[in-house]
Structure formats: C-alpha cells, structure tokens
Amino acid sequence: MRTDLTTSPSTPTSAAAAIAAVAAVRNLGILAHVDAGKTTVTERILFLTGAVHKRGEVHEGTTVTDFDPQERDRGITIFAAAVSCRWDGHLLNLIDTPGHVDFADEVERSLRVLDGAVAVFDAVAGVEPQSESVWRQADRHGVPRIAFVNKMDRPGADLDAAVASIREKLHPAPLAVQLPIGREGAFTGVVDLVGMRALTWPAGAAPGEGCQVGDVPEELAQEAGRRRQALAEAVAELHPAALEEYCATGTLTPGALTDALRRLTGSGQAVVVLCGAAYRDRGVEPLLDAVTAYLPSPLDVPPVRGEFDGAPQERAADPEQPFSALVFKVTASTTGRLVGLRIYSGTLRKGDTVLDARTGRTERIGRILRVQADRHTETDTAAAGDIVAVVGPKGARAGTTLCDPRAPLVLEPAVAADPVVTVAVEARRSADTDRLAAALARLTEEDPSLVAGTDPEGGRRTLSGLGELHLEVAVEKLRRAGLEVAVGRPRVAYRETLAAAVTGLVLRHVKQDGGSGQFAHIVVDVAPLGEPGADGFEFRSTVTGGRVPPEFVQAVEAGCRDALADGPLGHPVTGVRVTLTDGATHVKDSSDLAFRTAGRLALREALRRGGPLLLEPVAEVTATVPPESVGGVLGDLSARRGRVHGSAPRGGGAVLTATVPLAELFGYAGALRGRTQGRGTFTTRPAGYAPAPRAQQR
Template sequence: MRSTDIRTGIAAVRNLGILAHVDAGKTTVTERILYLTGETHRRGEVHEGTTVTDCHPQERERGITISAAAVSCAWNGHRINLVDTPGHVDFADEVERSLRVLDGAVAVFDAVAGVEPQSESVWRQADRHGVPRIAFVNKLDRAGADLDATVAAIRERLHPAPLAVHLPIGRESGFTGVVDLLTMRALTWDGGPDGDDLRHGPVPDGLRAEAGRRRALLEEAVAGLHPAALEEFVEHSALSTATLAAALRDLTRSGEAVVVLCGSAYRNRGIETLLDAVTAYLPSPLDVPAVRGAGQAGEEERAADPEGPLTALVFRVNVTASGRLTCLRLYAGTLRKGDTVLDAGTGRTERIARIMRVQADHVELETAVAGDIVAVAGVKAARTGTTLCAPGAPLVLEPAVTAAPVVTVAVEARRSVDTERLAVALARLAEEDPSLVVRTDPETGQRVLSGLGELHLEVAVERIRRSLGCEVTVGRPQVAHRETVRSGVTGHVHRHVKQEGGAGQFAHVVLDVAPPAGPAGQEEGEGFVFASTVTGGRVPTEYVRAVEAGCRDALAEGPLGGHPVTGLRVVLTDGATHPKDSSELAFRTAGRLALREALRACRMVLLEPVAEVTVTVPQEAVGGVLGDLAARRGRVRGSGPARPRAAVWVYGRAPPLRPLSRPPDPGGPLTALYERILRADPG
C-alpha cells in the first residue's frame, strides 16, 4: 500500500472511549454499535450476561463493567476503535489509563438522572487529558426522561457549552425518533419495540415551529463561539448546514463546546446518528497534536506518521494461564509480526510474536500502523505505562498517573501448600492493575492488598479464588491512613558511626523538621519538601542527595502507627564528614535514622481520607440516613428533592485528607450502608 493510502486510512480512524456514571448505559451503547456495524449478529444484554465487552464472569454476574474493554468496528468507511470503560468509582484508574491513549470520547448521560456524581468525575478526567467529547443522552424512553433538564445540568455542573442538535419526537414510552436540527429532517425508528429500521422524513407538523426555534438558537450559540460562523451569521442572519457542521467540528475538537445527541440504546434508537457524529466531529490521530516524550536529545515529538520511528504506549496488560496479552496505542511508525522493539524505560528488547485487532475477548490477526490500538503477544516484561519504540530511536512517553490506594486488606491462603500460588496470583493481579498494591507486612508477615475501594478489593480477591481454585482468608478492610507533622523540631542532631574493621561509616547531620508552607494533606509523594542550607562545603553535594534519599526512606513508616508520612519539610542545616569513613551509604543511613528520631520528637497527627458522598433515598429513610451520617462524623452540606436514584459516592483520584479526631470507626467505612441501599433499589 502506498504511503498516501496509509495516511488516508489513518484519517479515517477514530479512537474513542465511552464514559459515564454506572448504569447510564455505556455497555448497552457499545453492544448496539457492534450490532449495527455488523461485528456481532445478536444484541447482547447486560441483564442476561451476554455482552461482548463484559466478558469476565464477575462482570456478567454483577452486571457492571470492571475492566476497560476495547473493540473495533467499521462505519461508513471509518475504523472505530472503541473502549468501554467502567462507571464505578472504584475502577476510576481504568478510565484514567484508557483516556491516556484515546483521541475522543462519548459521554453517556441518563435522561432521567441527568449529570450524576461519577459523570462529573470522568468529565474532569477527560479535561485533564484534553480529550474532545460529544454527549449522548440515553434512555429517553423511560418515565421522567427530560433532554432539556439534562442539557441544563451539563451546562451548570460540567461547564462546557452544550449544543443540542436533536429535538425528541415523542416523550417517555412514546419516544420514536428525533429531529436533526442540522438537516431539519425527522429520523424515526420503526420495526416494533426494537426499532431496527431508520426512516428519514419531513419534520412533523406539530414540531416545525419548535424545531425552527431551536435551530435558530443553535445557530446563535455557534456564531457566538466560532469566528467564521459569526461572519456568516452577521451577513445572512443564519448559518448554512455546511458552515454549521464545520463549526461544530471545530468547537468539539477544541473543547469549547460539546455536541449533544439523544436516543435510547436499549431500543436501538439513536445509534446511527451517534456513529455519524463520532466520524464527523471527533478527531482522527492526524488531528491531535504530536505526542511528546523524552528522547536522547531532550524532548522530542512524534507525529502520527507510519513512516516514522515506531512509538507505542502500553495501556493494559492481561496475564492469563495461556499467555500474556499487551494492549498498545501506536502513535508513530509501523509494527509488524516478528519485529524487535525496545522497552525505552528498561532498555530491554522484546520480540512481537503476534499482532491482533483488539476485540474484547476475541481477536483477529492484523498489521498495525500509527493511530491503531492493537494487542500483541510475545512481550514478556512490559508493564502498563511502558513505551515500546524502535531500537534506534528511543523515546519515553509519560504514562498515566496511578491513584494512591485508600483501602487495605490482608490476604492469606487457608492451606499452607497454596501460599506460593497465592503470591503468584497477587503478583499477576498487580501487574494487570497498577492501582492494586501488594506488599508484605514486616511485622506480621501477612500479604497485604491495597486498592481504591472495597468493591475493587472484593473483585480482586474473587479473581484470586477463581484462578487458584482454593479458598483464601481475607481480613477486615482497613482505611489507608497517613501521618503528618503538626509542629516540628529544630536542630535535631544525629551522628552515625559504625566501625567493624576496615573502612567504617561516619556521617553527622543536623535537621530541622516542620510542616510545609502549603496546606497539609497532599497526596503521598507531593507533601515532602527537602532543602539544604549547609555552607562552606561541610556536606558535599552528593552526600546531601544521599541524606534526602534517606529521609524519603524514613517516610514509609510514621511513629504513630507505621503509616506513611506526608506533609512535612526537612532542612539539612549542618553536618560533618570523615576523610575516610564518610560515604553516600553512611549519609543515607544517617538521614533515615535522623528523620525517624526527629518525627518521634515532633507533634504528629493521623490523617484519614475524606470522601464526598451523594445519597438519594426514599423520603421515609432520610432521617435514618442523616443520623447514620452524623454518627460517622459526616458533614451534611444540603438536602432536597431529586429524581429517584440509588445511593452512590464519589471521591477523586487522590482523595483529600483531614486530621483524624478519634480512632478509626469500629463500624467500618460507609460503603456497607450504601451497598445495602443499592441492592434494595438498583435504580
């Protein structure tokens, strides 16, 4: 194939994700896209456990998406690589890793519930990655569905400029189609309750005036945001369909506005128009900025050029008993079966045994070029966030940021013979999901598993049980606390002297320890500041770096309960060396021991993570829930009537911390209460 043909193919690629709150209909939208594009011949249903993307047993049993699943399909000459992301807060890191490699996204909203807490969370994640979005308001066939209320909530709570291009035909159970405000044509879906047949026709008489009014409002809104559209609007007091479509594309890709469509995925209504909007408005790999990374000569750019040096980022690893599957996003170059690639982080080379078109739980053999999302076999050591590149042109791309764990459990095998198998299973889990952290408690010898929530850990433990075929014992969930300095000490002196024959170890350091200048409670790794005021060369620069490394070692365990320490400033004010016995190892040891001693002399406080909780319950249960929240030291900011909805809670990727005024609540986290409500009223 000629190079120009390949670049034309790249322009027809769309890499996008489906983002939404849990139960908004992400997986159903994905299933209808696969069915409509001919990739599947039967519509999968979440409640039946027959969906393609929810391919793991736990996903089908629970009826939720746990792992981001990638599928591929074709529509009107375009190749669409689609990632169905989880909607539950405990799996927000899956969304983060997916957004790192996507060029666009479809945000799905429930027409009854509107903008929900996790909708805001994933929207902010997409904002951080600069991913353009279009909005799809789903479930317009349900009682209480309201497109206008959802659009108003998008404007008020997410703060983009929502541009609705559809006017619904019919309400609730009578919803049968939409008026396309660009073409001013009616699109209706016939064929019974499944609405398989799309028909184009004139706007119904009863909606002509309303459709005209909304078209005029759409033109005015677009003209106010797009300079070229404004010129035409000033001259003609209207916008042509071509100008309006081009302006919508520019505004979507720049992030200044979001196009809003509507439909009912379960009834197969609105999927064709959604696919048309994806291909028309969302960018191709050629439309996004060139990827930047650290190369041999400093920062470098790699454009989506199939003739350029290979550059790919690993965003998912799936380890099974039959082998290892690595999912890649290719940013530049061409990848062929049998190629040797370089792990830019470790310098290790890997051989590509197979290249497969990602298709959730089944794949097909393909050759990959820039802009593709594929799975490869044969890569043995690459982890999530690893950059694979051409051996002669190394480049390291920035990986997705992994959230710090907030809940911990101890996991043990019931039979001693399964101990080693359990260790292997835990290591495999941590390799697939970087937000799971496995460590061994130095005092008890227990293996400790940390994650982003109780459901996150529950799913992980169940996977271990199924993979091992044996029972494991799980301890009670514990909140991941932190320790910080409330008031510090100055002039703490520590002399490290060790002599056992031959060259010894000598280091003398003087430290000041205090809270940081900014607010305490930052995420671990962001709340530690080290500085040196030593003059006259009393402590050489290389030894100063060793003291800092030793202080960072000491942050792993605080004096109150062995929790990680955050939110402090350490200043090396003085020190001394020995002409023979001083070394970097000696000063690193001195820094670690000195800070441990200084922390014991400081006034320390225990921190706990703070979650923002949104609860919706029947009116008769409000008093009991408010009392329970108050008993758990919850602060109620307000209450009022809302649409019927199950209880949910949301906290950001790095939850804020607050001082713990009393020992941890023996009743456990709030999760149990709200999971009971969720089971009683699943929405």
C-alpha cells in the same frame, strides 16, 4: 451505514494512503456513572456497525464487552474492554470502561491511550458523582468529549435539565445539537439542529433497520428554528471563523457549523450534546456520525512526547516514523499473554523485534490481534494510531513503552492510584502457598492498582486495592482459578501528617570512620501543607549566596522524600511542606549522600517535634432512597461518623450526600438494603483524607 467487519482495511500502498488510513481512525472510550447505560450504548454500536449480529443485553448477561463471568454475575462493567468496528469508512477502536469508583484505575489507563470519548449521562439523573470523577480524569489527560444523554424514554427524562446539569457541574459550554421528538415513553426521534432534519425510529421497527430521515415536524418547526439560531450564536461566540460568517450572513451553514463544532470539541472549548434511548435502538446512528464528525483522529492530536537518556523527543502519528507504542493492559487468556498496545508512530509487523524500554530487553512480536473483547482476529500489521493486542512480549507491564531498538523512547505511563483498603489472604491448604504467590503476582501484573505484600506483624500475605468491591473481585478471581483462600477483615490505609509547624530546625550530619567522611549542615522549616488532610509534598529552597550548592539542595529534597515512606506512627506521610533556609558544607567531606541523609533525618525529627497526626481515608457517599427511609438512613450515616451535606428530592425519592470514613463503609450495601427494604442504592468516590478520631491518635 452498516459495514461488514470481517474484512480488514486494505494495506496502504503509498505514504499518502497510509496517512489517510490514520486520519480515518477514531480511538474513543465510553465513560459514565454506574447504570447510565454505557455498556448498552456500546452493544448497540457494535450491532449497528455489523461487528456483531445479535444485540447483547446487560440483564441477560449476553453483552460482548462485559464478557468476564463476574461482570455478568454482578451486572456491572469491571474491566475495560476494547473492541473495533467500522462506520462510514472510519475504523473505530472503542474501549468500554467501568463506571464503579473502585475500578477508576481501569479508566485512567484507558484514557491515557485515547484520543476522544463519549460521556453517557442518564436523562433523569443528569450528572452523577462518578460522572464527575471520570470527567475530571478525562480533563487531566486532555481527552476531547461529546456527551450522549441516554434513557430519554424514561419517566422524568429531560434533555434541557441534563444539559443544565452538565453546564453547572462539568463544562461551561455544552452545545445541544438535537431536539427530542416526543417525551418520555413517546420519545421517537430527534431533530438534527445542524442539518435541520428529523431523524425518527418508528415503534415496531426491527432493530438495526436504521432511522428514517424526514422534514422537521410542523409542531416543532418554530422551536427547532429558535434552537438552531441559539446554537449558531453560541458557536460564533466561541469560534472566530464562525463569528465572521455569522456576522456576514446572520447564521451558519451546516458545513461551517460542523467544522466549528469539530474544532471546539478538539480544543476542549465546547462539548457537543446528543440524546437518545440506546436500549430501544434510538439515537445511536447520529451518535456514530458525531464520533466521526467531531472527535479527533490520531493526526489531530499533538505528537506524543517522551524522552530517552534525559533528552525529550516527539513522535508524530506517521506510519513511516520509528515504531513506538504504550502498553495499557495485560491480560492472561487461553490464547496466551495478551499485551494491549496503543501505537503512536511507525508500523508493527508480525515477527518484528521491539525494545522494552522499561527493562532494556528486546522482545519478539509473535502475533498481532485485532480485539473484540474476549475474541480476536489475527492481522499481519498495525500502524500508527491503532489499538491492538500482541502476543510475545514476556516482560511488558501496563505503562511499558515498546519501541524500535534503533530509536529508543520512553513514554509517560498512567500513574496508578495508591491503594486504600487491605485484606490478609491465606491459602487454606499449605500445598497451595506457592500457587497463591504466583496467582497474586499475576493479579498485580494485570491490574497495577492491586498491590500484593506481606503483613509485617503476622507475616501473612496481603492484597491492597482501591475499595471493598475491588478486592472482592480480585479474591473471587483467585477462587475461580481453583485456589481455596481465607480472607481477613478489610483494613484501610492510613496516612499521617504534621500536626504543628517546626521552624529553624538545625540538622548536622557528621560521620567519620576512616577515609572520606560525611558532612552536611542544613536548616529547615517544616509546616503542614494546608488544612489537615491535604495531600502531597512540597519542597523549596530559600538559601542564598551558594551556601548549599544546587546539587546538594536536590539531595536534601530526595532525603525528605525518603522520609515520607514511613512516619512515626508507621504510615506514609503526606501534606507536608519543607523549606531549606540555610546550610553549610565541608570542602572535602560534603556529598550527595551526606545531604540526602541529613534531609531524611531532618524531616523525621520535625515530625517528632511537631507531632504526627493520623489521617484516615474518607469517601463521598451519594445514597438514593425512598422518602420514608430518609430518617433512618441519615441516622445510620451519622452513626458511621458521617458528615451529611444535603438532601434533595429526585424522582419520587431523595438523594442524600455525606462524607463518611472509609473504614465505616464496610458492609454498608447490606445495611442500606435492610433500611430501605431493598430499594436504596448508593455510590461512593474518594474524598481524600481527614484526621482520625482522637482515640486512634497514638
């Protein structure tokens, strides 16, 4: 159902109408591995819903969501882009997310404010490495998903193999609700197993004409019936209400099946799987119907939780409740500083004054904009459940809570990943030094996963990020802003951990310099947290008899965390477990400060005694290469200190997987092209940390 989006939904005239408007909202993201076709899927959605009147193409650089010049030059999505459209009476707020691992933080911030997602998979490759990464990110945020197996028109496309891949690598219960009509280049439509009807897109039909609905082809009737029954059985096993109907009738009606699939999707028990070929405009209308039928509205998800002054609070998706919203994106544009918001409760009006819960300052909302990537339509109000951009808040950052000043609330922000690669950045002209500082501040404001700093040795400005491409894009933004900059060689971010356990370490902190003194006596055991390279920090106390009061135990933990910032080798410390086993206090001189100091000194002493172990970041590399290049590529990976895990045939080539130190991957793209005559491709994803070579341990 194609709808003109230039008209805004009517303003609710009653509480019931306001709630109904919230129920019609779907906030969803498009998630995928690089080149699975998610931007093409997004473009077809925008075209079919009437949000745009000409289809954009990635290879032509004409897509709506990949609007940044770098995205069009590189042919990949770099920045999460929000768009709005309407389908069958529903408002869809859609965020097209990057597929490259270097921009995983863009995905993380988007998932924090979404209620559902469409995961796009390549019908030939199935689940790919970054598919797994974004899926796990969605798992952490509890975001329900449906799956769309794209590129069914490619040679080697296989829906059943893709579903098996999803079951094996991602989810135990993928439920295919469609059966393809035709294979590979002859793919012309699908059988809808819920309604038992055929949906086809005839060859030669004009884009946007829509699908034709008819009877199931005779040659597929038996197979479709078998799959419909298997789908009903699988749903009945997972859903009690569906089981009752199935036991009574031996099948499930389309209405009961749809209701059960919606509930299973919302609870995360199952994943509905559809298929199509977005580039050829096939399968997108059923996907839109599935979004509205199976993904939750803001009313279907639990109330958002926050706190203020230590007291937990909840806000339901009700336009009548006090206003609360989370900032997920900040962008500098020609129309001003745009602040992307997910509104969780209340109603926001142009001219309202809101509280920035991070700074405690009030801010005025100058304009409210409905976003179409780099284009915007102004509106006067936005209500609970909506995603919009606003102009006005000057201090808001990604993760900031904006709320009603009379009902303060702080919502939990998305956590930015720690940077793993650093480059030195200098202005070529001394007159541009201040401009460079301002530009770096603007970059880090827009992208919290970028960190600007200063090299303690040379005093040069540095920029740290999540990968080589991440930093390349950031530096290119500086240059396109008119700054001439010189960039140093990338350096990885090392960590350190404890090489050997230290038990029974006694630390007495006594200080007396007039007035109240400081006294703290603690005994700790410090041990590695699992295998070398394990991430995290654990603290526990086994002190009995009140020898160390609870408030001082917390101070010891805080002191240990202070010591994690800088280890003996000059890098952050990770992978350590500290156990407080005993201690003593002084009736007058013991304090939080004394025990915090003791905790910091104790962990530093334990690292000195147990010996620090230098850790380097490693990445899992998945390279797709022609058969004749396998030997050379494997040799190159080994020369880069890589540990090869396996090789598997795929589509006339081979897929190699290996774990390689990140420091050895700088420039790997060019090396792989050279060894494969330009036919090889690769992807990476973080694989944690591993001990660095002995020569680097110092």
